[in-house]
Amino acid sequence: MSDERSGEDEVGAETTDQTPENDGQRFDRLPATAAERVVAGRPTREEVVEWWEQRYGVPPETWDGHTFWEKGNGKIWAFAADVPSPSPVEGLGLRILRARQEHWKPSTNAVQRFCGEATENVVVLDDEEAERFVRGEDQELERWDGDWGYLVAAHEFEGATEPIGVGLYLHGELRSTVPKGRQEDLS
Incomplete structure (x- = not known):
């Protein structure tokens, strides 16, 4: 339509x-x-x-x-x-x-x-990084060499990269914007 x-x-x-x-x-x-x-x-x-x-x-x-x-x-x-x-x-x-x-x-x-098909400004987080992200924690992420600003935070699940949320990347730090009511402790 x-x-x-x-x-x-x-x-x-x-x-x-x-x-x-x-x-x-x-x-x-x-x-x-x-x-x-x-x-x-x-x-x-x-x-x-x-x-x-x-x-x-x-x-x-x-x-x-x-x-x-x-x-x-x-x-x-x-x-x-x-x-x-x-x-x-x-x-x-x-x-x-x-x-x-x-x-x-x-x-x-x-x-x-x-954003399952997103190809730009997607940062794929490892297990530990993804766990911290969904808990709402900010974290140093010096390895990202793409744009600053709002990124798609993603994680590998069963061989596929899946978007998990929006992160704000500034000065080497990935800030989680996961809403408080949706934050999870996966540990």
Whole structure:
């Protein structure tokens, strides 16, 4: 399924001068391209797909069949179906990304669900490193020679590399961003 509008325009809350703006209380579908953007600062579907491809090597077709939505300021969600836009529901699909800031941050759920085929900025952790990571511990990781910033932390499971979460790599240190409620002690 494509991210076509089905005749719906991207709409935000209206200000007194009729300039559309983001309404953080509802889901609005992302515009397909910048030419279709009417809410200033809202990412486009094209930009989101391109970011996942450039940053992590996630193939663009991974997102086929998903519509993209913004709720709040830069909280981007993927939904494997389509509904009319705007939508006042509390939840819609899976939050995949925090945008509208200098460095976009993928969600743990998105990395685990969509980064199985990631080829860029993936750090594969050994058993001890992976155990520390899922406990929420930061650790020195001088061996990484790739980009700084948000990485896909992965681990080998039964011969396959599987994404386990999002790490922030700065100055030789891998910081775990595993949410407190999802941290595990695997020892």
